[in-house]
Amino acid sequence: VTPEVELPNLEEIEIEKLKVNVTDAMVEESIETMRKQNAELETVQRPAQQSDVVTIGYVTSVLDAEGNVEKSHEEADANVDLELNELRIEIKDALIGRETGEKVSVTVKVEEDYSDKSIAGKEIRYDMAVKEIKEKKEPELNEAFFEKMLGEPVADEAAFHREVRKHLENRMMQESDTMAENMAIAKVSETAQVELPETLVRRQMEGTKKKDAEEAQKRFQKSMNDVLQASGMSPEEYEEKIKKQAEVVVLQYLVLDALASKFDISVEKSDFEEELAPLATAYKLSTDNLLRAVFKDQNRITEMGNRIRYRKTVKELLNRVRVKEVEKLSPAEEEKAE
Missing domain, CATH: 1.10.3120.10 (Trigger factor, C-terminal domain)
Known part of the structure; x- marks a missing residue:
């Protein structure tokens, strides 16, 4: 009942x-995000910069109170986008300026309230080897890009901006x-x-x-x-x-x-x-x-x-x-x- x-x-x-x-700034930011999300990666031979994607091989080790290795995970590969806000600053700083073939280690202190209580409050060491550095090549603002983003052709860049504004307004509403x-x-x-x-x-x-x-x-x-x-x-x-x-x-x-x-x-x-x-x-x-x-x-x-x-x-x-x-x-x- x-x-x-x-x-x-x-x-x-x-x-x-x-x-x-x-605002105009919101429209410009949205367009810049589109370009970043559709960027192509090109391998470069130079030190890593903040806007790059770095391919690393890494081993993660949990340290005890004396700094000794408590346990380690097997080596794995990862593509690290140095531009991501979510990336720990210690890892970002350790990789920026490194070149292909270089190795670097960094120790990170895990937060006391971290969800995984088995490592909360402990130190984690990342032993990293730089395997490849890739530069982001953002697409040009042209008709092909406009049509790819909107699903239909538009007359010019001004029309593209108007459509992006309209999409933003609809989403925000x-x-x-x-x-x-x-x-x-x-x-x-x-x-x-x-x-x-x-x-x-x-x-x-x-x-x-x-x-x-x-x-x-x-x-x-x-x-x-x-x-x-x-x-x-x-x-x-x-x-x-x-x-x-x-x-x-x-x-x-x-x-x-x-x-x-x-x-x-x-x-x-x-x-x-x-x-x-x-x-x-x-x-x-x-x-x-x-x-x-x-x-x-x-x-x-x-x-x-x-x-x-x-x-x-x-x-x-x-x-x-x-x-x-x-x-x-x-x-x-x-x-x-x-």
Whole structure:
């Protein structure tokens, strides 16, 4: 039995929504990112520079408190992009200025709160041999590049800039809408009155546990218990964590279901046609034929119908609450948007 949900007065709820403002600098940065991502690598015979990609052979060794090798991993090769912000500064500094054939060692102190507790707080030594230095050759801003990036030809560079700006605006508007939706759902859920059914919470928890276990096996070839042990999280802490997550999911599901009933949201055939139109276009099929094929799969049609109902409910919710456009979200609203 679905529990009774007492919804708040939606007109009293205010959320923040980010204004979309695409600057010339953002357009230029986006174009430069495109060029970097599509750069070709050319082997060079000179010392490595900050913009290069360096191929190294390396051995990783974990050191004990006295600086002796506790354990080592077999030698492996890697392509190291010296431009990446995520690259440890010690490794970057050790490789910049090195030439092909040179060897270098660097020791890195692992953070105390590092997720892998077996090496947290310890020192790691990287013994590296430079095998190849590659320079990035960015593509020219020409018609071929414009068409490759946009999927269609444009008249000139000015037209390319306009299209890039349009794409940025569309993406930022989608992100702004998504954040506003998340905030609205979170605020309504916070103030709604409902008793969460333990069976639904437990079912959600079991689903999360199953997904986590599958992910642990797929990514690390380990059981969930092994992953928890490596991360330093106890089974009790993990249980409490997923319980809180499950309660949020169930609460928001019940609130959205109540809102859909309040708004008298229905899913029509035209909604399914609109949902399938992009897929039909991509595969050059008629929407009617695709719709008939989908309707033969009850699970798929139920899933799609729920997705459409959810989207229509959230859209109507944003029409009912007060929306304040801001340049930057307040810390509390930013947390709700995540």
